[in-house]
Amino acid sequence: MKISAQEEYGLRCLVQLASAGEGESLTLPQIAEREGISQSNAGKLMWLLSKAGFVHATRGTKGGYSLSRPAEEILLSEVVKVLDDDEIEGHCNSYTGVMDSCVHTGDCGIRSVIVGLHEIVQNALSNVTLSQLVGTEKKVDERFHRIQRLGGGVARTEK
Template sequence: MKLSTKGRYGLRAMIDLARYSEDEPVSISSIASRQAISERYLEQLVALLKKAGLVSSIRGAQGGYVLAKEASEISVGDVLRALEGSLEPVKCAAFYSEEGCLAAGGCVTKYVWQKINDSINDTVDHIMLDELVEESKKVNPAGGCEEPQCSQP
């Protein structure tokens, strides 16, 4: 499975938002600056996260964005599914189609695909945003981009 920039950048933005929005709403421009992400692209990601009920916007001069739930209630899976859709690397017709697939009767690989799908979902559903915020504080006390290729502000 390979995540797109939507998932990677969106997760970084959510960690940043969780880390910096405890006292006041956070602006798109401040997240973009810290995470080295284009503001325009970040706006698109935040719109998807808002639609999924993970982010709320606050209007006004001191406005910005905050988490819609506690960071301990938001899983990596919630974020990735909001941005990427299904996380399944293989969508096996044997499990999702009323007709199944032509090879379903003698196919044993469907069990492999199901185990991979289950493992991915189990993993991302058990890593919570608050855990990543704490890890972020240890690894990068000054804040900013978490990935090595990012330029630090």
């Protein structure tokens, strides 16, 4: 269970925009530099985010990208869903086997676990907004754990 590079860096780019402040915009070179990635790569990510409606792009001199909505209203679950090609629907359509269809079509115990895990992750991420990722690692860490303990997240009993 891994987060893909696309998910991670797409999210990072959004956080950069959120850090820039409400209504502020950043250019591709700026984003690339702040995130330490190539301009090409940033370009592709921003294009995805633009297509998905998270950011608004303006061309020409003085152009750049800005958030389409306030960072307080953007949920991590939405972002991840887009950057990950919304996997879970149709998970069973791409099976690894040699047969015409997945041998477990119809009755498959593992499917419950895979779908259930996806629900758990989405649920956890739906409690966090983009704006809550702005700040120092310490702050963000505190916020994230507090949120997960309260609003429908994980109630850790040990450790």
